[in-house]
Amino acid sequence: MGFHNRHHPEPINAMTVDLEDWGQAVLDPRLPVTPRVVENVYRLLDFLDAHKVRATFFALGRVCEQYPDLLPAVAAAGHEIGSHGYGHELIYNLTPEQFEADIRQATTVIESQSGRRPIGYRAPAFSITNRSSWAGPILSRNGFCYSSSIFPVRKRRYGIPDAPRFPYRWADCDLWEFPLTTVRLAGWNLPLCGGGYTRLLPAALMAAGIRSLNRQGRPAILYLHPYEMATGEVSWFRQQGYSISSKRYFMQSLWRSRVPARLGRLFAEFRFASVGEVLRLNSIDDPAQTPEDHPELCLLNS
Template structure:
């Protein structure tokens, strides 16, 4: 079973946990670590023989176009993560369309490749944004991986289907939710990120095996380049809960990822979207 591995390319100061602590106007004056961290991820994937999808902020691509070219030249997919990590439900429909167009133009100009995939910052397509999938379809995106079908204090659409679905009638757009697992009647977050970093590796292995084996579906896993960087700056003014989530287990993340690449087979998210489209036809 081929699963999809993805990277949400953003710097340590651009995460949702710090959005009320660090002003966007201050981003350029902070220490940027995203290029070096993403290069380390590229090396990890090259060592493992893995191809993946890099959902990248337009803000990052604007400043590091050579990094975008290194991503695509290594055989990975470059996809959009919006411009500056603003959550979709903070936009009007017109503002969302403008953000999509701005970030896509930057990514395509930097990489020389067409961008057809999108992931909303903080999985922020949910019941508050009933127009978002239609706009993605109108803008020509092949797929979105923007929904977390769970309950969470920061995001979630618990009533969404857990696996690939078509959110717009008579459109080819496919939504590929991030992976969840079932424990009795409970739906558990198992798609990577902080859950992968904070919980024992055995939980993720169990969840992926459940999805692959019992449900015969591929898993979609994600993480961030800053999660393999234990030496990143500390944000002392952030809430304690945010700091615990952000900084815990950074030193073990790279080793867990290497183990993940050995234990399962991986591909890009666009390849999974193609397979799901064929499955639905």
């Protein structure tokens, strides 16, 4: 099935945030959640509000449990709430039973704080790979309508290099996948939008990539972490006594101060909305399909 929006030559792109703390995401998922995440989330909410962008926040259950005011603030700002699981363990390191317990624990926290069951999911560190593709049917039977967890690239720790590059339906379950955005270059898929790439890639290159996709009627999806634009993040963790190698310190600190201007430029040129909104608009606008073809999409804006 195609995902080509024939009515809108300039598609709406998806903006996403993985709501998590730097230590668990980058160093070790078992580390304590620090108050840095609170400051970083509020800074990001102000930034998105200033640019009038409504995003999807994939929330980590453990963070929300420790700081119960965060998720209500994100929801009140008009953003869609999805799940990033509970403990940020990589899926291919878990058994299917452990994975199911993790997403259920996260759903309980998220639903109790936001009043809604999350229907979108993002895997920790894109850890749905060929080794963990059993995760899709488990997400589907736990009420998820979509996942944005597969990076169609070849990386040491993540990626399914031959996965489709644009939103598609999983073959063996009732689930949409919105894969992370790549561009094709010399026969390779290269990651384009998000996380550290937002710090490392020139804004002009990212803009050119999105422009080219949008001209083909394809939506891009951007992902960001609340700590990505916090300039003192890595040195704060080092000051607290966390062990951080020099290479990691350098790579993780690089060009954080450039992120707001880069994102601001993208927000000025392109249209962005939550994943639920993008999937709903694109699918239902396709004249070959009707809302009845996708009853799950009716949930997206309910």
